[in-house]
Amino acid sequence: MSLKLTILGCHSATPRVNAHPTSQFLEIKNHNFLIDCGEGTQVQLRKYGIKFSKIKHIFISHLHGDHIYGLIGLVATFRLLNRETELHIYGPKGLKEIITLQLKLSNSWTHYPLLFHELSSEKSELIFEDDKVEVFTIPLDHRIYTNGFLFKEKIGERKLDMNAILNYPEIEICDYQNLKIGRDFTLKNGKVLKNEILTLDPEKTKSYAFCSDTSYFPEIVPIIKNASCLYHETTFLKDREELAAKTKHSTASQAANIAKQANVKQLIVGHYSGRYKNIEAFKTEAQEVFKNTFLAEAGKVFEII
């Protein structure tokens, strides 16, 4: 199965009628991750038919409003929907205080376990792991403490090559698991069959790197190297490169440069400043440097292969 990314909002700063702040919904292996949560995210989730109960992990890049002002509403709505399962929230130190203060003052404690994983490291770290997926932070360079997130599928088991296996009647079904995890097989006559002749390479893993908000920051390149897909903010076009540097944002051209250096397979750009009426210009500018660029738009679904 491919990774599936649904854009819920992709504009910067203030929400407007047709410009929703940052939020994305990522389906990877058996997980459903919400990334950032600007004001109105819960309405966008409903609009695009995403079941609230699917969300068990929320990743917040930083504490600017266009990335978090929808979080308290979503947390409160989960309560009204009688959620019982755990909700894990990963984000900068301070996030827990923001959310719990509001729950306390409105006398609306959640009935479900609400677990905060506060981040403060300046280095990339592993913040989530199970048998199928890993999530690492991508420290970014913005006006306040900010992380991107790298979502990586883990390498799966080797695949059985049944054409080869059936040549050896001694190999029984109960041996298959050992083959999948890479073990050789020893025949009764003592001959060792190397694992590679009985199995095929596992499926190629995929990865998604989310980077918003940040100045042009090539230090991230080693972390996101060869990612299947990179989302990189492009608040401005290169006509406002100075403003981008001053506000610690990026231009489309700079985002494309990062994609090129990191040798990613595809680039999605977003976090457009409201001053640009036509977002096509972001694609045109980025494609001058990195051809395989796509525009984030609310409701758009990307199948990452």
Next chain:
Amino acid sequence: MSLKLTILGCHSATPRVNAHPTSQFLEIKNHNFLIDCGEGTQVQLRKYGIKFSKIKHIFISHLHGDHIYGLIGLVATFRLLNRETELHIYGPKGLKEIITLQLKLSNSWTHYPLLFHELSSEKSELIFEDDKVEVFTIPLDHRIYTNGFLFKEKIGERKLDMNAILNYPEIEICDYQNLKIGRDFTLKNGKVLKNEILTLDPEKTKSYAFCSDTSYFPEIVPIIKNASCLYHETTFLKDREELAAKTKHSTASQAANIAKQANVKQLIVGHYSGRYKNIEAFKTEAQEVFKNTFLAEAGKVFEII
């Protein structure tokens, strides 16, 4: 000029695509007041063409999310719009901490003066006054500390009766202001002209009472007596009167009863529970008790005469 009320949102609990939480914009005399500020209010303001800079006073009834989760976003947007004028926010104790914590942690202090007027009295009190308008709290009965607000025009100056005045050439333009404020006029021959023969009564004052959220609470009747218009929450219909009592909300029938007892001129109902698909039923139920009932709907404008 009549009072003008624009409904920005009028549903309870969680925001949905076509159901916006409570917020109203009231134009009264020379003031523009925002009342409550559920998530997405700033988008609704834009949708209905209300200039952000007009808003100088925001009144918050209570700290439940469907009445305040849009406030931090609006405060932050004012900053991005380079607002310089004061913003006054009236609401329950704790509101200041909620807003300032988020501004602090996002390193986004406002450049404009942000002034909080925190409320904690259980009795109706005057919280705003100038030469034209007064605002009083209306203590309500809800699950947490909640106030409604009564917006009252002050009695204006008396109007000159030019037909009468022109009979007395001795009365000069510089005397008019004394007549407007109710003084008698003494002629040179010593005869006193009573003010009433030279002036007419001032325009009738209007008032608007906003009551959300509350159980059926007749204690408010003396405060809102004879109001030109009452907005009263109707979260439920009378088929769910028990649930209304338990959650400290009102039915349409109860709201209409309050309107009747208070002898208001018109009633607007809103704060509909999401379980009712057809809001017409709220009007039908209320009108059985109080004929002059109207439904709040997002975008609807009421001219209060």
